Amino acid sequence: MNICDRCGSAHAKILLTKGTGQESLCIDCSNEMVSTELGVDLEEQPESIVLKDPKGITRYFKVEQKLFHMGIRLQAEEAIEYGYQFAIHGELDCDQKQLFQELADKVKDGLARQYIEQGIFPNDQAYQTIVDDELVGRIEYNENDPDVPLIIIDGKPYTWEEVGKMMTSYEGFQFHLKIF
Template sequence: MNFPKEDEFIDYEGKKRHFTYQVNKTAIGCTVYATEKVENGYEFSGYSPTDPFDILGELRSKIKKRLSTKYLQEQNGEFSFSHDQAIGHISSGGVVIDGKFIPFDDLSNMMQTYEGFTFNLKITE
């Protein structure tokens, strides 16, 4: 199989982000993982019941879409949500948003600015 091992995408700041691909084949299909080549960076995945190439275009589109939106803003060394929402992934001890690791304590502090508001927590694969 001549599946790509790496890819490069441009984020919301014009910064190049480098990703590696890993294909996990099982009896019921295959999952393609795209992981940024930095510690605690972006992570994406896609599933195809037949062939990893079937999901590659969709996975690349997902990466481009996520990289085009900035969910965090930083002021005086502290992060806040720039759109009252965020998309990222859960990591050990925190979350990764915009390719930045946010410890759970810092995430809690960010959310305290919304005291009294309601929220919708949705965890997806």
């Protein structure tokens, strides 16, 4: 874990390269540096969002604000490994309270739909199937096999093999893969 060169925090996520030197910064110190450079202040926002998914499971999200030279990013990251992540971007002069509300709405909308249904056949064999012929998720690094990514869907990690197994019922169909 990197240590912030300015405040000593053990949560430095940003590495700045200046000439031949480098500086590790935590989000707070980075935001303070950019705020001073631009004369833009980040408004205080709630630090978390808590919502229930369609199965009634309570989901806890940590909200992080990041000030960039081109705008403001708010990110809600579920407090579990490979959980849900949502982000939204706004202009430097945006209404920051409205930006937070848009993030909260995006989290709510993202939790509202499940893309994989799990069940058990009458012979007690478990199965997973794609709901309404659509999958939405994100691609993550796979520590167990760096050559093949994990696919995070419904806040859970799936291997390419597991996604492929769910797609076998679509043999002969065409598909459209769009990365955004």
